[in-house]
Amino acid sequence: MKQQELEKSKEYKYGFTTEIESIRAPKGLNEDVIKFISNIKEEPKWMLDWRLKAFNRLKHLKEPDWQKPKYPKINYQGLYYYSATKSSTNKPKDLSEVDPKLIETYKKLGIPLLEQKRLSGIAVDAVFDSVSVATTFKDELTKKGIIFCPISEAIRKHPELVKKYLGTVIPITDHYFATLNSAVFTDGSFVYIPEGVRCPMELSTYFRINASETGQFERTLIIADKGSYVSYLEGCTAPMRDENQLHAANVELVALDDAEIKYSTVQNWYPGDKNGKGGIYNFVTKRGACRGKNSKISWTQVETGSAITWKYPSCILQGDNSVGEFYSIAITNNHQKADTGTKMIHLGKNTKSKIISKGISAGFADNTYRGLVKVSSKANNARNYTQCDSLLMGNKCGAHTIPYIENKNSTANIEHEATTSKISDEQLFYCNQRGLNQEEAVSLIVNGFCKEVLQQLPMEFAVEAQKLVGISLEGSVG
Amino acid sequence: MLDIKNLSASIEDKKILENFNLNIKPGEVHAIMGPNGSGKSTLANVLSGRKGYVVEGKVYYEGNDLLTIPIEERAQKGIFLAFQYPIEIPGVNTNIFLKTSLNAIRKFRGLKELDALDFLKLVKEKSKKLKIQEKILSRQLNVGFSGGEKKKNEILQMTILEPKLVILDETDSGLDIDALRIVSEGVNSLRDKKRSFLIITHYQRLLDYIKPDFVHVLVNGKIVKTGTSDLALELEKDGYEGVSVTK
Numbered sequence: 001m002k003q004q005e006l007e008k009s010k011e012y013k014y015g016f017t018t019e020i021e022s023i024r025a026p027k028g029l030n031e032d033v034i035k036f037i038s039n040i041k042e043e044p045k046w047m048l049d050w051r052l053k054a055f056n057r058l059k060h061l062k063e064p065d066w067q068k069p070k071y072p073k074i075n076y077q078g079l080y081y082y083s084a085t086k087s088s089t090n091k092p093k094d095l096s097e098v099d100p101k102l103i104e105t106y107k108k109l110g111i112p113l114l115e116q117k118r119l120s121g122i123a124v125d126a127v128f129d130s131v132s133v134a135t136t137f138k139d140e141l142t143k144k145g146i147i148f149c150p151i152s153e154a155i156r157k158h159p160e161l162v163k164k165y166l167g168t169v170i171p172i173t174d175h176y177f178a179t180l181n182s183a184v185f186t187d188g189s190f191v192y193i194p195e196g197v198r199c200p201m202e203l204s205t206y207f208r209i210n211a212s213e214t215g216q217f218e219r220t221l222i223i224a225d226k227g228s229y230v231s232y233l234e235g236c237t238a239p240m241r242d243e244n245q246l247h248a249a250n251v252e253l254v255a256l257d258d259a260e261i262k263y264s265t266v267q268n269w270y271p272g273d274k275n276g277k278g279g280i281y282n283f284v285t286k287r288g289a290c291r292g293k294n295s296k297i298s299w300t301q302v303e304t305g306s307a308i309t310w311k312y313p314s315c316i317l318q319g320d321n322s323v324g325e326f327y328s329i330a331i332t333n334n335h336q337k338a339d340t341g342t343k344m345i346h347l348g349k350n351t352k353s354k355i356i357s358k359g360i361s362a363g364f365a366d367n368t369y370r371g372l373v374k375v376s377s378k379a380n381n382a383r384n385y386t387q388c389d390s391l392l393m394g395n396k397c398g399a400h401t402i403p404y405i406e407n408k409n410s411t412a413n414i415e416h417e418a419t420t421s422k423i424s425d426e427q428l429f430y431c432n433q434r435g436l437n438q439e440e441a442v443s444l445i446v447n448g449f450c451k452e453v454l455q456q457l458p459m460e461f462a463v464e465a466q467k468l469v470g471i472s473l474e475g476s477v478g
Numbered sequence: 479m480l481d482i483k484n485l486s487a488s489i490e491d492k493k494i495l496e497n498f499n500l501n502i503k504p505g506e507v508h509a510i511m512g513p514n515g516s517g518k519s520t521l522a523n524v525l526s527g528r529k530g531y532v533v534e535g536k537v538y539y540e541g542n543d544l545l546t547i548p549i550e551e552r553a554q555k556g557i558f559l560a561f562q563y564p565i566e567i568p569g570v571n572t573n574i575f576l577k578t579s580l581n582a583i584r585k586f587r588g589l590k591e592l593d594a595l596d597f598l599k600l601v602k603e604k605s606k607k608l609k610i611q612e613k614i615l616s617r618q619l620n621v622g623f624s625g626g627e628k629k630k631n632e633i634l635q636m637t638i639l640e641p642k643l644v645i646l647d648e649t650d651s652g653l654d655i656d657a658l659r660i661v662s663e664g665v666n667s668l669r670d671k672k673r674s675f676l677i678i679t680h681y682q683r684l685l686d687y688i689k690p691d692f693v694h695v696l697v698n699g700k701i702v703k704t705g706t707s708d709l710a711l712e713l714e715k716d717g718y719e720g721v722s723v724t725k
Contacts, residue, residue: 421568425529430565432549433526433558434579434635435586444578448569448618 012270024214025082031055034183037082041152041186044159054172054182061176068368068400069308069337071281074246080214081184125150125189125205137201147192148203151219154190161192165223169252169289169316178285181217181250188218188249193228193259202458204233215246222252224259226292231262231458244272244307249284257292257319262300264457265313266465269305271472276335276364279307286313287343290322290351298325299342300456302465304472307336312370314343317351317379324353327453329465331446331472332365332397341371341402346382346412355386358450361397362476368400377408384413390420391449393442393476443470479504479674480525480544480643485535486699487517487524494520496699498535502643505671509685510678511710512696513718518678519562521696522647525676526559527552539643554586556642560632560649567619573601575619576635583639604637608664626657633664644668645676650684662687682714 025036034055038048063074125148141148147158155162172182189205207218224230247269253261263286272279282305288297299313309332315324326342344353359367367390375382390399401418423445431441447454447466454462454469480502487495494517502508512518524531527549537544544552567575581591592600605612610630620628629649636644649661665675665688677690685693685707693709694701697718703709 424565426565427567429528429549430561430567431575431579433553433561434575434639435550435553435582436579437548437550437582440578440582444570444575445567448567448571448574451569451571 014268014270022083024080024084027080028077029079029081029184033081037184037186040082040084041155043152043155046159046163047155050167050172051183054179055184057173058176058179058183061179063176067310067339068370069310069339069366071244071308074244074281076180079246081217082186083214125203126208140201141199144197144200145194146197146199147190149190151188151190151221152186154192154221158190158192161223162190162221165252165254166221167252169254169287170250170285174285177248177283178250181219181248181285184215185217185219185250188220188251189222189232190220191222191230191232193224193230195225196227197225198228199230202231202233204235206235215248217247218249220249220251221254222261222263223254224256224261224295226256227258228256229260229262231264233264233266233458233461235266235268235461244279244281245270246281246283247306248281249286251284251286251313253286253288253297255288255290255292255295255297255319255322258294259292260296260298261288262298262458263288263313264461265299265301265303266457266461266468267301267303267305267309268468271305271334271336272307274334276307279336280305282306282309282311284311286311287316288314288324289316290319290324290348292322293319293348294321295319296323296325298323298327298456300327300453301329301340302453302457302468303328303330303338303340304468306338309336309338309340311340312342312372314345315353316345316347317353317382318347319351320348321350321352322348323351325456326353326355326357326371327456328357329360329450329453329469330358330367330369331360331469332362332367333472333476334363334365336363336365338366339368339370341369343372343374344384346373346375346379346384349378349380349382351379351382353382353384355384355388356452357386357388358453359388359390359399359401360393360446360449360473361390361399362393362473364396366398366400368402370402370404372404372406373414374406375409375412375414379409380411382409382412382414384415386414386416388416388418389449390418391446392420392422393473439470439474442473442476446470446473479506479540480676481536481538483536483538485521485524485533485537487520487531487533489520489531494531494699495524498700500694500701502674502676504674505669506692507669507675507677507688507690509688509690509693509707509710510676510696510701511680511682511693511713511718514680516696516718517699518696519647520699522559522562522645522676522678525552525645526557550582551586553641554583558636558639558641558644560629560636560644560646562647562649562651564620564623564628564632566621566623568621570619572617572619572631573598573615576601576615576638579635580638600638601634605634607667608634608637608660610634610660625652626654629653630657630660633661637664637668640668642672643674643676645678647678648680649677650679650681658684659687682710685710 025033034051170178255261269280290297297315303309317324324344330338330340332338357369361367369388373384388401428441482500485498577597695703
C-alpha cells in the first residue's frame with residue numbers, strides 16, 4: 001500500500017495522505033472559479049468584487065524572476081484552487097461535528113484537536129487544504145472580546161473589521177503572488193484583539209495540504225488594537241508527492257498604538273526527496289504594519305521544509321517609537337533552496353529594528369539571506385541592527401547574504417554584521433569523543449548556532465523546533 | 479584494561495608510531511614522555527579514534543578490538559581524552575554540552591538520564607571540589623577561555639563523565655602552578671583500583687603532582703625505555719638524548 005510506504009518513510013514523517021472525499025473547484029484559474037470560491041464561502045458581494053479586482057490586476061502582472069532559486073514555469077491553469085473535504089462543506093458548528101478522519105489526521109500530526117482543551121493553553125485553528133476545520137478554545141476567547149476564527153467566517157460575521165484592514169498592509173496590487181492570493185484565497189485565520197486586552201493564550205493555526213494538484217492560498221489577518229498583545233504561531237506540513245505544490249499565502253498584521261504582535265512560524269512543508277523531486281513551493285507574503293506609536297511586531301521563523309522557500313516577513317514602522325524584529329532560521333538540506341529575509345521600512349521617528357538571521361546549508365542546498373533596511377527622510381533617529389550568520393556543512397552547498405540599505409536620513413544608525421562558518425571535523429571529533437554520535441553532535445552545534453532565534457519561540461514550541469532542526473539535517477554529515 | 483600490540487600509525491606515508499607495545503592494567507597510571515614529534519599525540523589520537531591515520535596492529539580495550547569501535551562508542555565505553563587543544567564550539571553552552579555528553583554516556587551504560595536539576599547539582603559539587611569557577615560553565619564551550627580555563631574544563635568533564643581510561647594529552651602544557659595543581663588534584667581524586675591513566679607529557683613537572691606507576695620514554699614512535707617515576711627525574715637531568723643513547 002502506498003499509504004503504508006509513505007508512513008514508513010523516516011525522512012519526512014508527515015508525508016502521509018488522508019483518504020477523504022473532497023469537493024473541488026473546477027481546475028484552472030478564471031472568473032468562474034473565483035465566483036465558485038466566493039459562492040461556496042457564502043461571501044458578500046463586496047468580497048467577490050475585491051477578488052475580481054485582484055484577478056483583473058493579476059492579468060497585467062508578471063511573475064517575478066529576480067530571486068536566486070529558479071523553478072520551472074508553474075501551470076496556473078493546471079491547479080485546483082479550492083479543495084475541501086465533503087464533511088466540512090457544511091461548516092461544523094463545534095468539534096463534535098468534525099469528521100473523525102480529520103481529527104485523526106491532526107492527531108497524527110501532533111495536533112490533538114479534541115484533547116486540546118485539557119492538554120495545553122493553546123487555541124488552535126486547523127486548516128485542511130482550503131478550509132478551516134476546527135477552532136478550539138473559542139468560548140474562552142470570546143469572553144475577553146477576542147475574535148479568533150477562520151477568515152471566511154470573519155468576512156461574514158465581522159465585515160466591518162475585515163473591510164477596514166484587509167489589503168491595507170499588502171495591497172491587492174502588490175506583486176504577482178500577493179495578487180493571486182487576493183483573488184483566490186480560500187481560508188486562513190482572523191484574529192482581533194480588542195483594546196487593552198492581553199491575549200491569555202497562544203493562538204495557533206495549523207496548515208495542512210492534503211489534496212494533490214492543489215495550491216494552498218491562505219490568508220491571515222491579525223489586528224492588535226490599542227495596548228493589546230498577542231502571540232500567534234503557525235505550523236505547516238504536507239504529504240510527500242512527486243509534484244511540486246504551490247503555497248502562496250498572505251499574512252497581514254496590524255498593530256495600533258502600544259500594541260504588540262509576536263508571530264512565530266515553524267514551517268515544515270514537504271521538502272522533496274533526496275534528489276530534489278517534489279516538495280512545496282513556499283512563496284509567501286508576510287507583512288506587518290506598526291501603525292500606532294510604541295507598537296511592536298516581532299517575526300520569528302523556523303523554516304526547515306519546502307523545496308523552495310521564498311519569503312520576506314517585513315515590518316512597516318509607521319508609528320513613532322515603533323519596533324520591528326525579525327528572527328529567522330532557514331535550514332536547507334539536499335536540494336532545497338531558500339531565498340528569505342526581511343524588509344524593515346522605517347517611516348516614524350525613533351523607530352527601531354533588529355534582524356537576526358541564521359542560515360544553514362547542507363547537501364546540495366542553496367541558502368540566500370536577502371534583506372532591506374530602508375530609512376525614510378522623516379524617520380529621525382532610526383536604528384537598525386542586522387546580524388546574518390551562515391553555517392555550511394559539506395562542500396556542495398551555498399550561502400549568500402544580500403543586504404540592501406537605503407538611508408535618507410543622516411540621524412539613522414544602521415549596523416550590519418555577517419559571518420560564514422563551517423562545522424569543522426575538529427568540532428565533530430570533540431563531540432564524538434564525549435560520547436555523542438554524528439547526528440547528536442550536528443544537532444547540538446546547529447542548535448547552538450541558532451540559539452538566539454530559538455529562544456524567541458514560545459516555550460511550547462521551542463523544544464519541538466529544536467528537534468526539528470536536528471531532524472532536518474540528519475544524514476548531512478557522514 | 480588496555481593492551482597495545484605492534485601498533486603502527488602513519489599519516490600521508492610518514493610513519494609516526496612503529497611497533498608500539500604497551501599494556502595498562504586497571505588502576506595503573508602510565509606516563510609517556512618524549513621529545514617533540516616522537517608520536518605522543520598520535521598515540522592519543524589513535525586510541526580515541528581520530529580519523530586520518532593509517533593504523534596497523536592491534537589494540538584491545540577490556541578485551542575488545544578497540545580499533546573497530548566508532549569514536550563515540552569508545553567514549554561511551556569509558557575512554558576519555560583530555561585534549562591538548564580543547565575545541566571551541568560557538569553558541570553551545572558548556573553546561574548543555576556536558577549534560578548532553580553525560581546523558582549519552584549514561585544512556586549507553588543503562589543508567590537513568592539526569593534532568594537539568596540533578597545535573598546542575600552534580601556540576602556544582604564537582605566544580606567546587608576542583609575549585610573551578612562555575613561561571614565558565616554558563617559560557618560558550620571553550621570560546622574565549624584562557625589556556626588554563628580550557629584545561630580545567632577538560633578536567634571537570636573528566637570528573638563528571640567518570641571514565642575508565644583517561645588519556646591526558648599534554649594537559650600540563652601552558653599551565654601555571656595553580657592550574658597545574660587543580661588539574662593534578664582532579665586526576666588524583668579519580669585514581670582508584672579500577673581506573674587507569676595514560677599521561678602524555680613533555681615535562682617531569684606534572685609528575686611531581688601525579689605519581690605514575692610507570693614512565694615510558696617515546697622516541698621516534700617507539701618506547702625506548704621504561705621505568706618507575708625515578709626515570710622522569712633522570713630525564714629531566716639528562717634529557718631525551720641521554721636515554722635514547724643508552725638504549
